[in-house]
Amino acid sequence: MNVENVRSRTRAAEIARRIEDEVIADGWRVGAALGSETAFMERFEVGRSVVREAFRILESRHVAKPRRGPGGGLVVTAPERSAVLDQASLFLEYDGFAADDLFQMMEILEVSAVEQVSAIIDADGLTRMREILAAEVNVGDLRFEPVTVYTELARLSGNPVLSLFIHIGTNLARTHGVRPSEGELQWIHQHSVELVEALEAGDTLAAVRSVRRRLRGMSRRQSVSSHRIPSTSSTGES
Structure with missing residues (x-):
C-alpha cells in the first residue's frame, strides 16, 4: 500500500471517529440523517x-x-448486540480464557444482578x-435458548453494562457447552425455580445462594472434564 493510500485510510478513520462521537453526543437517534457524501466532502x-x-x-x-x-446520505443505525457478543467472544477465544475465569466472572455478575433485581422486581417481572x-x-438443550431465567435476570436489572457482560459470558458458555443429561436438566430447572421463588419472597440471600451453588457446581463439573468448558446449563452438584 502506497503512502497516499495510507494517508487516505487514516483520514477516513479520523472522519469516522468524529462522526461516531457526534452520533453519541446527539443521543444516538436511530434513523437520523447525518448528511450526504457531498456535504461530508465539503465539510x-x-x-x-x-x-x-x-x-x-x-x-x-x-x-x-x-x-x-433521492435524499440519501448517511443514516444512524442501531448496533446489533449479537455482533458485539460475537466479537467479544472471538477476542476471548483468541486471547485464551480458562473455565475458572468464566465461572468467577459469571458468579460476580449474576450475584450483582440478583441483588439489584431483588430490590426492584415487580409483579410483571415475576410473571x-x-x-x-x-x-x-419443554426445552431439550438450554444452551441454545435465547431467553433463560438468567438472561431475563440480566434484563430486569436495568443495568445495560451488567446485562451485556452476562450475555457475553452466557454466549461463551453456550459455545463450549456440552448437552446436559436428563438429571442435569432437572437440577438446572430446580435451581431456576429456587431463584424465582426467592425473588418472589424477597429473600435476596436465598437467591444469591442458588446462583452460587449452580455456578460452583458447574465449576466442579469442569474440573472433571477439563478439556471442555461446560454450558451454563450444565452442573456437577446434586
Whole structure:
C-alpha cells in the first residue's frame, strides 16, 4: 500500500471517529440523517473516496450506513448486540480464557444482578420469570435458548453494562457447552425455580445462594472434564 493510500485510510478513520462521537453526543437517534457524501466532502475537505471509506468504517461498526436514492446520505443505525457478543467472544477465544475465569466472572455478575433485581422486581417481572420457567420444562438443550431465567435476570436489572457482560459470558458458555443429561436438566430447572421463588419472597440471600451453588457446581463439573468448558446449563452438584 502506497503512502497516499495510507494517508487516505487514516483520514477516513479520523472522519469516522468524529462522526461516531457526534452520533453519541446527539443521543444516538436511530434513523437520523447525518448528511450526504457531498456535504461530508465539503465539510472535511476530502475527496469522495475518503468519505466512502469513512462510511464503510461506520457501517462495519454498526453506527451508521449510507442510504441510496433521492435524499440519501448517511443514516444512524442501531448496533446489533449479537455482533458485539460475537466479537467479544472471538477476542476471548483468541486471547485464551480458562473455565475458572468464566465461572468467577459469571458468579460476580449474576450475584450483582440478583441483588439489584431483588430490590426492584415487580409483579410483571415475576410473571415473566414464571413464564420462562414454564417454557423451560419443554426445552431439550438450554444452551441454545435465547431467553433463560438468567438472561431475563440480566434484563430486569436495568443495568445495560451488567446485562451485556452476562450475555457475553452466557454466549461463551453456550459455545463450549456440552448437552446436559436428563438429571442435569432437572437440577438446572430446580435451581431456576429456587431463584424465582426467592425473588418472589424477597429473600435476596436465598437467591444469591442458588446462583452460587449452580455456578460452583458447574465449576466442579469442569474440573472433571477439563478439556471442555461446560454450558451454563450444565452442573456437577446434586
